[in-house]
Amino acid sequence: MLDIFKYCYQCGKSLSYKNIDNNNIPYCDKCERFFYSDPKLVVVVLVEHNSKLVLIKRSFEPAMGKWCFPSGYVNKGEKVEKAAIREVKEETGLDIKINQFIGLYSSDNNPVIIAAFSAKSIGGKLYSGYETDAVDLIEIDSLSEFPFEFDEKIYNDYLNIIRLNN
Ligand SMILES: [Zn+2]
Known part of the structure; x- marks a missing residue:
């Protein structure tokens, strides 16, 4: 709910999460990239x-x-x-x-x-x-x-x- 990203916009793969500083950040395993959303x-x-x-x-x-x-x-x-x-x-x-x-x-x-x-x-x-x-x-x-x-x-x-x- 907090995150607006579900899929990687580069490759279309479903995003997973990685825990960074106690925040779960959407992450694409294939592209090895994080998706940060703004408030x-x-x-x-x-x-x-x-x-x-x-x-x-x-x-x-x-x-x-x-x-x-x-x-x-x-x-x-x-x-x-x-x-x-x-x-x-x-x-x-x-x-x-x-x-x-x-x-x-x-x-x-x-x-x-x-x-x-x-x-x-x-x-x-x-x-x-x-x-x-x-x-x-x-x-x-x-x-x-x-x-x-x-x-x-x-x-x-x-x-x-x-x-x-x-
Ligand atoms: Zn990707």
Whole structure:
């Protein structure tokens, strides 16, 4: 699951694993070559809109049907803040201004690294109509369900930043 490589792209042979520094690295016995995979960077954005916090309902697994923060993968060659702005626009319809970097979140054996930002809406229009139940606004300090590993930590760090700034 952690590794995206199953077959050698040079010879097509199934990869085996070699243990290097306590990590199992995919390895092609025939070509005698290792296949290293990079972590994936995900942006999570806590967006304030009309003094409330924007949540989106996930329409696919994992955590389908759960409410969570707008988020998405950073593309190769994409400035991280721009990825945050792009993902929020795609998922909520809102244009945002990044306020603050909340933090970086990672854990052992998890290929995903999260960069979390706070932001304020500056334009656009919150989705309604055909996606009417896909976006919601909640009181900023009222969130109690956290479908993903780092959500609660990110949210608490965000609330602490808000308290410090006020
Ligand atoms: Zn090979």
